[in-house]
Amino acid sequence: MRGGLAHAEATEAYQLPRLIRLAPNLYAACFTLMKLIPARFILRRAAADGKLPRGTVIAETTSGTFGLALAMQAVHLDRKLILVSDPVIDERLFRRLTDLGAIVERVPATAARAVGGYQAARLERLRQVLADYPVTFCPEQYSNPDNPRSYATVAEFLLENLGQVDCVVGTVGSGGSMCGTVTHLRAVLPECQAIGVDAHASVLFGHPDGPRELRGMGMSVMPANLDHRVFDAVHWCSAGIAFAATRQLHRRHALFMGPSSGAAYLVARWWSQRNPGALTVVLLPDEGYRYQDTVYDDGWLRAAGHLGAAVPDEPAGVSQPAQPGGPWTSLAWARRSFDEAVRPRPDPAVGVA
């Protein structure tokens, strides 16, 4: 929807990005809080469909920005919100969520598993919450098709303002933003390329699951909303170089964004320089305030071993997702399904042992 001079709701005013030209052929779509797009769409649609009668409890498992976006929209809808989170939720985010009226339930620290962390415990607690109340609604950002669908708004925004978009670069978590934005863009521009940026040790594009330092991108379980066939290329990026690129984005362009924005910027800058005739848009999902004590603190970076991390000029090309190649690798995904791209095919020349 188009914004006039005044907005009826804060989430409507905050949800659209600002477009900033970083290079003649590279635009950044800078979001205050990108997750407002799916949170607003999912909850408003549920309300319009009569799924949020008065007294409904909205419940979701998240420790991140989707929870904040839900909490903001729940204020507009005047509904109770319960968020099930890790024990280690950021204290300032916790205060902001509770000030918005959300109830934040932290699973106990003893519930951690070796693989998947607190995910299983959080899902179990969510099931209990949903069973405890008579009328509940769970937005399910990882599987609700309204999540990718909501990003038609971003495609509309980019097409209205730029007309042509040859490539979109963005980090991948639920799959909603990249799959939704690119699928809708391709209704008009079928050749538009999509480059997904993932973290090492994330299962999304075929790495074995493992501990990840980089938050806000990458996953330990495969979300149903991730349509792998959208992507032309996939890049994996280490925390160290993502942090360094985040600081570069701030110093060079005065853009104060979070670390997943840094990772996306790193890849978009490289791709747009190699493709000067193409117009690239990079999605920068949230701002830097949550990371002032980490990514923006040299002392923290030093202690974490990331201060002065050298950013490679280009990624190391790999032919299989988990093939070692250093902190920054890339794979030509070629719009294949996960099985086509990741499952090893029997090689007739070698034979099957």
Added chain:
Amino acid sequence: MRDMRQYRLARSRASARPAGRGVGHACAHHGELLQGMFTDSAGRLRRALVTLPQPHSGSRATFHPSERHWGIVGTPELIKVRRAAVLALQAFSAHPSPAKGGQIDIVSDVPRGIGMGSSTADVIATIRAVADFHGVTMSREEEGRLAVLAECASDSVMIDDRVVLFAHRDGEVLETLGHRLPPMIVIGCDADPGVRVDTLSLKPAGYDDREIGAFQALRGALRHAIRHQDVALLGKVATASALINQRYLPKPLLDQLLDLCRSTGGSGVQVAHSGTVAGLIFDARQPGAAQAASACLARIGEWGLPVTATIGLPVAGAAQTQATA
């Protein structure tokens, strides 16, 4: 293909009015550049379209006031014209000397049943003729409202001073997209000759969520295309809308027309979403556009398809104006 239609109507045998008449004219169109479902300012989904005007053909209506009663029998389009005339007469009932009834003569060269807006052109010309008789010019929005009342769904040929996204079942402008369409050449043909679409019995398209999302993106692209007079992007929007429409009122020759368009440097293909016509779009400012369009015209002739529009194509000996809505 010019035909003469004479419709007579009477509301009552009331008082005599001085002799005189009113005339009105309305253009045809050549289907749509975009049609689908879009959110309005209240966030509701509405069916709406963006019309491609066809300024070279249209309907002309003459209103002769009369107090004699004539029986009305006949085809649906006759009913629409009569209804439009009655609605227009009602709108002028507070006029100092209103007409009570009369007769409408229509001369039209708009082909019927192929999606070129023949009935809306008749209806709008009728409304304008009645208004003209009363010495009044109605607003375009009021004309649109009456047209929808008369025929349930109406395209937006009455809004001829700007490009609009028009809710064709409500007679309401959802959004003004700009002052005019960019300069383009459209070579139109009947892509399914012999088939006639009855718009009254056509079921509204049951667009799914994926298509509704696509319409949102297409709307953004169309805003850019019109603001920046970008024919290439406009052609992509029209093509995308035509492809979505293949699920509802398919044009069997669409792929063939798209191939022809691409091979001659055209920008895209638009269709009638409630008819059989399709048009190849060229950027009139591009060198060689007229030659490319003429080549397409020849190919369409070879395929045996009736030509329905040559909008913006300079024709030797004939002074045709460029289509800029």
